[in-house]
Structure formats: structure tokens, C-alpha cells
Amino acid sequence: MIGIVASLALLVPNCYQPPVTSPIVDRFRAPACSYCPGNRGLEYEPPAGSRVAAVAAGIVKFSGVVALVRYLVIEQADGRSATYGRLAAARVVVGTRVRQGDVIGSTTDRFYFGLRVGDRYVDPAPFLGAPRHRPRLVPIDGSAARPAPPPTIACAASP
Numbered sequence: 001m002i003g004i005v006a007s008l009a010l011l012v013p014n015c016y017q018p019p020v021t022s023p024i025v026d027r028f029r030a031p032a033c034s035y036c037p038g039n040r041g042l043e044y045e046p047p048a049g050s051r052v053a054a055v056a057a058g059i060v061k062f063s064g065v066v067a068l069v070r071y072l073v074i075e076q077a078d079g080r081s082a083t084y085g086r087l088a089a090a091r092v093v094v095g096t097r098v099r100q101g102d103v104i105g106s107t108t109d110r111f112y113f114g115l116r117v118g119d120r121y122v123d124p125a126p127f128l129g130a131p132r133h134r135p136r137l138v139p140i141d142g143s144a145a146r147p148a149p150p151p152t153i154a155c156a157a158s159p
Contacts, residue, residue: 015129015155016055017101019084019113022046028123040121041083041114042128050107052084054098055128063090072104082124085112129153 022044031038058076065071070087087105098104115124131151138145 015153016124016127017053017153018128019052019055019082020044020046020050020107020111022050022111024125028121028125030121030123041085041112042124044107044111044113045109046107046111048107048109049088050111051103052087052105052107052111054100054102054104055082055113056080057099058082058097060092060094060096060098060104063092063094070105074098074104079117080122081116083112083114083116085114086110127155129155 024042025045026039026043028042029039031040054074056074056076056078058074060072061075061081062071062073069085070090072084072087072090072092074082074084076082084105086108088108090105092098092102092104113124115122115127130153132154133151134149136146136148
């Protein structure tokens with residue numbers, strides 16, 4: 001039974017904290033072919049200069065400008081590659097080891113986040129968590145309520 005549970009745990013994706021705290025304005029749209037149009041990640045519209053955090057631990061494999069746009073690519077410890085794009089500045093260089101939550105750069109007024117498994121782009125949204133607040137009872141007798149516990153991060157793909 002333990003072997004089955006361990007095997008199932010490998011199938012459930014890691015739950016990442018979002019790289020920025022802005023709403024998604026353009027969702028993933030898989031292209032029909034390698035060179036066809038689509039959106040190979042998620043687009044955000046954060047305030048310019050917002051901090052960008054690494055969604056998972058890994059090593060910076062690329063940091064540079066492509067077609068006048070600054071990008072970072074981190075090869076994550078879980079085998080996926082994360083692309084952070086439309087950056088105003090990068091705080092890390094190639095070879096830097098990052099931990100989940102480390103600030104790796106800052107945004108322009110637009111931000112891109114993509115996720116790849118091998119050479120295949122996948123929709124990052126199911127891997128990104130959202131705060132899940134635990135329900136709690138509040139006293140009705142006028143006494144002070146206890147502070148709420150911190151939220152947990154839960155993914156759409158999590159059980």
C-alpha cells in the first residue's frame with residue numbers, strides 16, 4: 001500500500017507559489033504547431049517594478065535579452081523549466097542556484113511566465129497555487145476571536 005501511495009505522489013504536480021501577485025490577463029493557449037500562434041505561458045499586468053519570485057528551486061540556465069525582451073530560464077529541481085519574461089531587471093546570473101520564493105528580478109508593466117516539460121510547453125496555471133484559508137468559528141458572545149491560522153497554498157491539480 002505504501003508503494004502505491006508513493007507512486008501516486010509522483011503523479012501529483014508540485015504546487016508553486018505564483019511568481020507575482022497580479023491577476024492573469026492572458027491565459028495559456030497551446031499552439032497548433034511549433035511555429036503557430038498561441039500563448040505558451042501566462043501573461044500578467046503587474047505594476048512596473050514588481051518583484052518576481054522563483055516558483056521552485058533550481059539553477060539559472062539563461063539570463064539575457066531576446067528580441068529586446070529580458071528573460072530568465074530556471075531549470076527546476078523537479079525537472080521542469082520555468083521561463084520568466086518581460087523583466088525590467090534580473091537579480092541572478094547563469095549558474096545561480098535559487099530557492100523557491102527567492103526574488104530573481106523585477107517586472108515591466110507586463111510579465112510572462114511559462115513552464116516546459118522537456119521541450120513541450122505546458123499550461124502553468126494548474127501548477128500555481130492559491131491561498132486556501134481554513135474555516136474557523138467566530139465567537140458570538142462578544143469575546144475576541146483567535147487569530148486565523150496562515151493560509152496554505154493549494155493547486156487546482158492537487159488532491
